[in-house]
Amino acid sequence: MKRADLGQLVLVAAIWGASYLFIRIAAPAFGPVAMAGARATLASLMMLPLLLWRGLGGETLRHWKGILLVGVTNVALPFLLFNFAALAIPAGLSSILSSTTPLFAALVGAIWLGEALTVQRMVGLATGFGGVVLLVADKVHLGDGELWQTLAATLACLAATMLYGFTGNFTRRYLAHVAPLAVAGGSQVAAAVLLALPMMVSWPRAMPSAHAWSALLALCALCTTFAYVLFYGLIARLGASRAMSALFLIPAFGVLWGGLFLGEPFTLRMALCCGVILAGCALTMGLLKLPGWCDSPRRLGG
Secondary structure, X not given: OOHHHHHHHHHHHHHHHHHHHHHHHHHHHHOHHHHHXXXXXHHHHHHHHHHXXXXXXXXXXXXXXXXXXXXXXXXXXXXXXXXXXXXXOOXXXXXHHHOOHHHHHHHHHHHHOOOOEEHHHHHHHHHHHHHHHHHHHOOXXXXXXXXXXXXXXXXXXXXXXXXXXHHHHHHHHHOOXXXXXXXXXXXXXHHHHHHHHHHHHHOOOOOOOHHHHHHHHXXXXXXXXXXXXXXXHHHHHHOHHHHHHHHHHHHHHXXXXXXXXXXXXXXXXXXXXXXXXXXXXXXXHOOOOOOHXXXXXXXXXX
């Protein structure tokens, strides 16, 4: 791997790790629904000119049904869920929970597409989700109200990553022949249209502060537009599996930015749980290897 590509991998992870910081700052000011709509609208306005400049408008329209579904499952609903979670849990915790995306991708692929799970992948799934259970179990000492808010926020993050896992499988099966930028840009436009009315209805009475607006603009320009362009360039040069390795650095940066800019605590237990989750993801994706016999395939339910 070239040094420039390695640097871009780290840069993508750093930017996407910062997205949870920006969400944590802006969500309380805008509210989950209004912020999701504003984010999708601004991101689509930034990505649409690039989409048209690349001559992908016609391709996007030809595959509008699939792209619309991606707009729901990969943009609109995850935006809403992560915004809701940011009202109750730290940015670092959200970033750690989001690292379960590869686990859900493997699980959805096995249940929906009937893909065989090797023993290694099943060990990886059990390890990764075990790390989530250990992470959430640390919160049982909270008061009743705070505990339920934390659990609801945790479930929202996991629901968002499950949707990401579904979308990855759907895109691979039905939109693999479509240019990635057409899917990314078109899905942002679709989400913006779907969220337009809810955004207007739920827009806050008090205008959000300049600080909240700055976080939202950074989220759209850096995390949704610039990072996507970088990431798809890396996929073209390195392949999807190597480019996906950037996902493993996101929790580290999410925790780092939350600690530096929001003073969020990072405990040894969180670090250990994060390590367990990432180890499970690495096993599931085949980046870590168990003995050869663990590669024997199994199908769920048979």
